[in-house]
Amino acid sequence: MHKYKRILLKLSGESLMGDKNFGMDSDVISQYAKEIKSVTDLGIEVALVIGGGNIYRGMNEAETGIERAHGDYMGMLATVINGMALQAGLEKVGLFTRLQSAIKMEQIAEPYIRRRAIRHLEKGRIVIFGAGTGNPYFTTDTAGSLRAIEINADVILKGTRVDGVYTADPEKDSTATKYDEVTYQECLTKNLRIMDMTAFTLCMENSLPIIVFDMNREGNLKRLVEGEKVGTLIH
Numbered sequence: 001m002h003k004y005k006r007i008l009l010k011l012s013g014e015s016l017m018g019d020k021n022f023g024m025d026s027d028v029i030s031q032y033a034k035e036i037k038s039v040t041d042l043g044i045e046v047a048l049v050i051g052g053g054n055i056y057r058g059m060n061e062a063e064t065g066i067e068r069a070h071g072d073y074m075g076m077l078a079t080v081i082n083g084m085a086l087q088a089g090l091e092k093v094g095l096f097t098r099l100q101s102a103i104k105m106e107q108i109a110e111p112y113i114r115r116r117a118i119r120h121l122e123k124g125r126i127v128i129f130g131a132g133t134g135n136p137y138f139t140t141d142t143a144g145s146l147r148a149i150e151i152n153a154d155v156i157l158k159g160t161r162v163d164g165v166y167t168a169d170p171e172k173d174s175t176a177t178k179y180d181e182v183t184y185q186e187c188l189t190k191n192l193r194i195m196d197m198t199a200f201t202l203c204m205e206n207s208l209p210i211i212v213f214d215m216n217r218e219g220n221l222k223r224l225v226e227g228e229k230v231g232t233l234i235h
């Protein structure tokens with residue numbers, strides 16, 4: 001038996017780079033596609049939000065000389081490129097997908113329509129939400145939280161390169177230990193940074209559990225949805 005019926009998986013743009021320092025690595029994409037297939041094969045409905053940090057981040061106005069809001073729109077477009085790459089990877093392993101964009105671009109993606117997204121999920125299609133929230137000054141973590149709540153996902157899974165949330169940065173502090181579970185409130189008091197505040201608050205206010213886990217360990221996603229203790233649960 002598996003624990004969840006509908007999940008929203010949030011992947012960072014950078015995770016697609018693998019060992020490269022820009023863009024995306026086709027091995028990573030096909031690995032992620034396999035991982036995702038292993039859970040859709042169980043009958044679990046999967047929605048995806050992908051970041052854009054491997055291509056463009058809007059926040060560094062000082063560095064790029066591009067106004068923040070303008071750069072943010074560029075960042076949102078980057079998420080659509082990643083979404084299309086993931087879509088191609090997922091279709092290669094035989095999955096059915098739909099890409100929905102928060103910014104209209106009808107030739108390549110459906111516009112975001114909540115009820116339609118839900119219908120696709122019910123039919124077993126993977127829905128990829130592109131272009132973040134469609135608004136500057138937000139992040140794709142916020143898009144992930146928002147969409148997860150909108151589609152009534154049971155949980156948001158934040159796939160990262162680390163295997164969970166630690167008491168301190170494990171790379172700087174050798175005494176740091178991993179939490180199996182932690183409450184939203186504890187995250188706030190201990191200043192554990194899981195997501196940006198906007199994204200985190202949305203989850204907390206709507207009681208959407210978050211699981212931070214290592215997406216790069218083979219089989220982890222499947223173990224997680226089957227109820228094994230993988231990563232850190234924030235609830």
Ligand code: UDP
Nearest residue numbers: 013051052053058072075132133138139140
């Ligand atoms: N972005 C935005 N609004 C959103 C989501 C994303 O403006 O709702 C922009 C923002 O500039 C951000 C970039 O898109 O830096 C890429 O997203 P993010 O940094 O969240 O990607 P990740 O870190 O997950 O790769």
